Amino acid sequence: MAYDGKIMRRALQRFDEDKHQRQDRFNARRENIFRRQPRLQEIDAELRSTMSRIIAGALRRGTDPRPAVEVLRDENLSLQAEKRRLLEEMGLPEDCLEEKPACPLCGDTGYRGGTVCRCLRDYYAREQQKELSRMLDLGGQSFETFSLKWYSDADDAGLGISPRENMDWVYRTCKRYAAQFHPEKSGNLLLTGDPGLGKTFLSAAIAREVSSEGYSVVYDTASRIFDRFEAAKFGREEGAEDDVSRIMNCDLLILDDLGTEMTTAFVQSALYQIINGRILEHRSTILSTNLKIDERNNEIARRYSPQIASRIEGEYQIMPFFGKDIRLLKKEV
Secondary structure (H helix, E strand, O other), rough: OOOOHHHHHHHHHHHHHHHHHHHHHOOOOOOOOHHOOHEEEEEEEHHHHHHHHHHHHHHHHOOOOOHHHHHHHHHHHHHHHHHHHHHHHOOOOOOOOOOOOOOOOOOOEEEOOOOOOOHHHHHHHHHHHHHHHOOOOOOOOOOOOOOOOOOOOOOOOOOOOOHHHHHHHHHHHHHHHOOOOOOOOOOOEEEEEEEOOOHHHHHHHHHHHHHHOOOOEEEEHHHHHHHHHHHHHHHHOOOHHHHHHHHHOEEEEEEEEEHHHHHHHHHHHHHHHHHHHHHHHHOOOEEEOOEEEEOOOOOHHHHOOHHHHHHHHEEEEEEEEEEOOOHHHHHOO
């Protein structure tokens, strides 16, 4: 799993902020307990002081401190019993003065066995959702809110299938892609068809679900992505190289509105770099475009190059969208 450095930094900041807030709340609760029963503070200080001396002495002698700690625990049974009694009289659990980590797996470090722990991965997923929400309506664009009612159930004479039947297949394929996503195994999708047929909606639904699992997702329009490549090449903007790295190395890249940008030799080169580079690195990509790619009308080959069209046809699952513009249909209701 690849992590976006910019988003991980924000996730770590939130992670540390929450950890410090928990520590502050624990310290405040402990101080409140000590104010209510000063004897508990005396017992706690005595137990901690003795424990520290035992451990320090064992470490200086180069011996294992655990046997000494066991002896100390037995010797301090009376103090521990008094501590439990006082807490019980206050209606408090006997471990309320012990600070416990929120995550028992990593002890609130965020890492376990050299990998990102589940708790930090949850923070990463939430920060990534915020990032994607700047581009997409993640609240409204989901598999649960997608509706087939806007697609006609009358067969298309040329295709022999109705828009609704086709979109039912597209919907189920996209939903399965998101649910079973694996950055090196899921492969690539090309969503192609006229505007207003749900390509961006289903792309957003995929981004929402995949990012919620902690995978790194970059979603942007083709024009903005190509602009970042150009800025990085010519050194126009600080941070552009980092953006290109994010685009090339994320677990899932969703490049929207391919074909709406001004096509130049540089754009053709950048698109081939994205498509071919991510295929070679086994990284998943979704392209969304109004351009057609079929035997009768291969607009992608004409606009970019036969080589790019060939890589897409050979490595992408092509998902055609057809029907009437949903935005126009909604205006008629």
